[in-house]
Amino acid sequence: MTTTRFRHVRQRTLELCAGLSAEDMLLQSMPDASPAKWHLAHTSWFFEQFVLGRDPAFRPRDPAWNYLFNSYYQSVGPMHARPQRGLLSRPSLDEVRDYRHYIDDAVSNLLSRHDDPELAALVELGLQHEQQHQELLLTDIKHAFWSNPLQPAYRTPIAPTVANTVPLRFVDGNEGIVEVGHRGEGFAFDNETPRHRSLLHPHALANRLVTNAEYRAFVREGGYREPGLWLSDGWATVQREGWQHPLYWQDDLASEFTLAGVRALDPHEPACHLSYYEAEAFARWAGARLPTEAEWESAAQGVAIDGNLQDEQRFQPRAASAGEGLLQLYGDVWEWTASPYVSYPGFRPLPGSLGEYNGKFMCGQWVLRGGSCVTPREHLRASYRNFFPPHARWQFAGLRLGQDR
Amino acid sequence: MTTTRFRHVRQRTLELCAGLSAEDMLLQSMPDASPAKWHLAHTSWFFEQFVLGRDPAFRPRDPAWNYLFNSYYQSVGPMHARPQRGLLSRPSLDEVRDYRHYIDDAVSNLLSRHDDPELAALVELGLQHEQQHQELLLTDIKHAFWSNPLQPAYRTPIAPTVANTVPLRFVDGNEGIVEVGHRGEGFAFDNETPRHRSLLHPHALANRLVTNAEYRAFVREGGYREPGLWLSDGWATVQREGWQHPLYWQDDLASEFTLAGVRALDPHEPACHLSYYEAEAFARWAGARLPTEAEWESAAQGVAIDGNLQDEQRFQPRAASAGEGLLQLYGDVWEWTASPYVSYPGFRPLPGSLGEYNGKFMCGQWVLRGGSCVTPREHLRASYRNFFPPHARWQFAGLRLGQDR
Amino acid sequence: MTTTRFRHVRQRTLELCAGLSAEDMLLQSMPDASPAKWHLAHTSWFFEQFVLGRDPAFRPRDPAWNYLFNSYYQSVGPMHARPQRGLLSRPSLDEVRDYRHYIDDAVSNLLSRHDDPELAALVELGLQHEQQHQELLLTDIKHAFWSNPLQPAYRTPIAPTVANTVPLRFVDGNEGIVEVGHRGEGFAFDNETPRHRSLLHPHALANRLVTNAEYRAFVREGGYREPGLWLSDGWATVQREGWQHPLYWQDDLASEFTLAGVRALDPHEPACHLSYYEAEAFARWAGARLPTEAEWESAAQGVAIDGNLQDEQRFQPRAASAGEGLLQLYGDVWEWTASPYVSYPGFRPLPGSLGEYNGKFMCGQWVLRGGSCVTPREHLRASYRNFFPPHARWQFAGLRLGQDR
Amino acid sequence: MTTTRFRHVRQRTLELCAGLSAEDMLLQSMPDASPAKWHLAHTSWFFEQFVLGRDPAFRPRDPAWNYLFNSYYQSVGPMHARPQRGLLSRPSLDEVRDYRHYIDDAVSNLLSRHDDPELAALVELGLQHEQQHQELLLTDIKHAFWSNPLQPAYRTPIAPTVANTVPLRFVDGNEGIVEVGHRGEGFAFDNETPRHRSLLHPHALANRLVTNAEYRAFVREGGYREPGLWLSDGWATVQREGWQHPLYWQDDLASEFTLAGVRALDPHEPACHLSYYEAEAFARWAGARLPTEAEWESAAQGVAIDGNLQDEQRFQPRAASAGEGLLQLYGDVWEWTASPYVSYPGFRPLPGSLGEYNGKFMCGQWVLRGGSCVTPREHLRASYRNFFPPHARWQFAGLRLGQDR
Ligand SMILES: [Fe+3]
Ligand SMILES: [Fe+3]
């Protein structure tokens, strides 16, 4: 852990806001999403609470902000109601930027004064947390801009991709007892531990992600009108919400809203902004199933972390390039798995308030794997577990097919 | 109608926003309230739609904005959903200010080219509309700032007022047939017409508004815990919402949130931010009743329009000054009346889309009279009818007692 | 007041339940409606609470039932939640019938022992209350049966009526100051008092009720798709609820659900089961308006109380028979008026808990006049004021047109 | 499969209704529960739809009832809305009883005419289905009676149990690869298949269920006020619903509502009517965890199916009797497990509409094992998987502690 990395990651968050006005950064278009300004402040609060709280000399910028920027840590104290984050015109964006500098200086200063592995670990946790919020900042601003009838663009037009789709092929996966979970070198979240044995049944995984063209065929053939394809809760959601296609598609099934505004739907790009319900229904329609998280992780172990990630600054999935083996494992879209998000055998949450980071959400959510086009490369690992409720659609999430052998 | 007045009223709206940032002006803290920026845009849209639409040479700044800034005129076309006005970071505040200038120039230009009474009447309607939104802009920003746990101030501290309360006295009102409604000189809204005969029963009106000290006695003596004092709907609202005192009071009954931030509750100032339910329950508790709108109007006819109005720039009710007759008729707080908001005998709404301005709201609301500390003086008349649903509390609304004789 | 009348009215309620099973009588199809069994019990409770409570020797059948069968009298004590009345399988129907007998005997006994005018007045109030619930029992069972996909019939088929519609004619009403309200002889509810002067403006009233054929023309000409015809709240309700025709009409506009099951829509019968919103929109579409309650009452004074009332046991509106003057003033359908339900000048509610009977509902409701085909004849008066919220449709309510002269 | 068994199981359902009136059997106290009469009809419909539909000579009693008594089989056709099952006073209880006889005769007749294994398998499925509804009938009537302020009793008083609690002991479970799932002899639901290998990590299971006394200690020590003990969704539910103790406990923590009415809380009886949230929070508080379903099943394989089951007709959990090994594995209360309800590797739903029986609910629910005091003995197996959403409390559900070794 060096101060350089700290500065770099923190700076990256600000860069993502380069094209946004103070007004844009106040938008909260639904309770699940947060304003960009709030992300800026909350990630700083995280360092204040969990790193700088260890420094007796540290003076908070404003003690009242603790209430505003605590997200969900009940053991830290009460917090501002989540659906009302968009009502915080004060502190202003300028004040929040100052707050970031204030925290940055304090953390850098602390790092320079101590060579403390525990401190370094907490700073690293803060940076991993920061990177998660970088991704959320982008998914949230995408939803906010889409909610404006003018549908403004966050970025310049996105280059078209290759004109062909790699043929679908199923690749046999490992069988029998494998090891999954974080091995214990480098950073990992508590929910990736402990590393443990898992039993894989005979199976195969698709060599690439499901494409827009494939998903559009499902739509055109009546996928959203056939209850037999859906989980019961999924069908109820389709009916209640009037879903007829993925979140950002337009009704003509020919164009979609992207971070660059409305754009023709690229048939070769991976289908994106799907809920678990939609991913699972598509898989059933396709005569396949979703992979389990252990199947995915076992296949991903040893594969280099490369792909269409945040670092590419495309911020939009990309068609697969021809190649051997499993393509698009990392990046493009998070892959919904068949695994509910539960603890690993022998799981112990982090001590203290940080124990609230992951463990208390182990109910009613499903695991996604592999990162997306808005995930930083250095944030990912084969053991990384993302999780969302089955109805969530605003993340860059799609699917890879799996099947029994 | 001169261009001078047009420029003056339009300028006044901008002045009210002087201390607000672009972020502040995007806030929408509840569906009933609108962002200040939206008020700026909508009032300009009103001129575009109802004045400039008459000019074949006029080119809209952006035709898509018609959808964004139409409030509720169904016959004009579909409109952006009211609860989502706070999601319009675009157009930006700067663009909206430019839009205002663009409209200002176009209207001024049109006025200078034609000496057309019908045009002048429409511009006057637009200015009266603008003044209504000036008041709403202030009540809405007050609610938005109160919704922020930091409870920021919109303005500098408010000077304390006189230290005494004028003794309560009941003044006999007129009896028998009186004339009410607008007489036909000068501007009036359609809902104030036609002038017509009304039959007044023997009654008296209090010489001043109910004070904070009086209302606090009601609270302390259990007013909010005694269902027998309330209308059935009012009691249900008290229970459901957990009301224990007026909207902006703090639980200690000793301080309140104002446009200048939190401030000690002045016992002599009129009680404010009451719903109809609270005003009506207080009157019952006090052994009195609310005045009817005809009683109020008959008493107010011939009284000069003077008082603690927007022009004072106090933006907070003020204790009554000693004097004869009915004090505080205009300004301070809107006075809830015992009259449901319905049409006058022979009422005809304005022709065309402007007929949607007032008439379609004649259900489920109650009439308030007299203006408040945020109403412009030249906006008021004895015949002026304001109206809100019985649960609305975020307006500067209070009461004057009445009684049968 | 004789015991005979008491026995007669009480017996009538039971007769209305003759064709209903214990299961039918437990149905509560919406919070606004109550099970028939609950009506049987509550009306007995009313005598227990307000009549027998005066007799020190009286012993309640079961003190716990006070909680179950109190409707809304907060000053009497807490009460069972209204939407859960359908969950009271116990006490059983047989027990409730026994309870009625027990109360009947106690009241009869009390009446026979005392010649007390105050007691007689309370018993009379209890009987008038009973008659109101007779009407509700029928409207509620109609809604409950309609909610069953089998749409069972409460009664035997209803005879068709005359084949012609009486031509529509407007009859001039009284002008100037009239007296309305109860004169003080015989029973009246507190809300009909005091009798007072009212000022009528020049107007005329239609000679008969609006018919199904007339209302169907409104539907066919797009009445439910044209926002300009509706109050703002009405249009919101139409959209939210998907209203396309009156409550019990079928989508073919050719048949309707009645207490005798589904039946061809009779074009000559009065339109029925309209909300205030629908009645008001129809009147606007027809270039007319609703009458005020004073206009109606002034016209009805001196007219014999006759018509298609509960006593006819038709339980369905009937086409007007040819005749002079205002036809169908009493019976068939309650007539929505243009008058919000508020207190008369000088109104004083009954003392004690009975003051909760009417007064606390004077907010958010509109007055209806004239009774319906399920109202007992001897329950009506020219001064009788019924009231319901503007969205209520399950009562036998329609309209008569009025207009300014 | 013999007709004897068919008659016996069908008869048992009617016997469970012996003390219920037609009114009782119409009660639906929440959307999750159904009226007893509906259970009687739906279980008959199940035979009609899935067994008698195979007999070309069969004539439905009333084709309209297909709509009324279809529960959730979308591929069979549209269905009556679940929350409105309590509105079906028609068909009457007598008609539903007749319907049962009609179906019973038709099935018996069919069985006597054919010796068809496929037919026998469908009849067996219908009987297993019937037994599930026997249990639901009891849990639903318990909730309905509890919803009545009189809290009536379904049955005669329940005998007290032994006066001591068996000491808590943890018993080591199997480790490594085990086989779970139905072995293929005798009946099983599709969700219990295929039998497959599962990897167990070192663990131990408590020898008995958690008792009322133990759970009460959790309550008294502030369990419902400490967010750190709860899953995030669980804490939100506790707050929103105001939970302070298990569903049927009274606030004094000394008595509870049972099928025999209110009764002193027996400290030795297993804690019951817990949601998954409560079971999971208790386990955390106790420094333990819930067992996985594979851990449970592996331990239960080979254990005789015996215990406090429906056959005992106690209908209330019972204190454990001293003994070796794992006590109370079957009966008393369903045991919440740490396993989300998902498909087994290689799962294939039943073909046709029966595929909707189990598979479509594999989202958002948790597995429970072991049956309860209202489950028929012959309905259970070691591989039996029950499932409910984490907030469900109205089932007889509790927990056994597990721990890592
Ligand atoms: Fe965070
Ligand atoms: Fe406006």
Ligand SMILES: [Fe+3]
């Ligand atoms: Fe009543």
Ligand SMILES: [Fe+3]
């Ligand atoms: Fe079933």
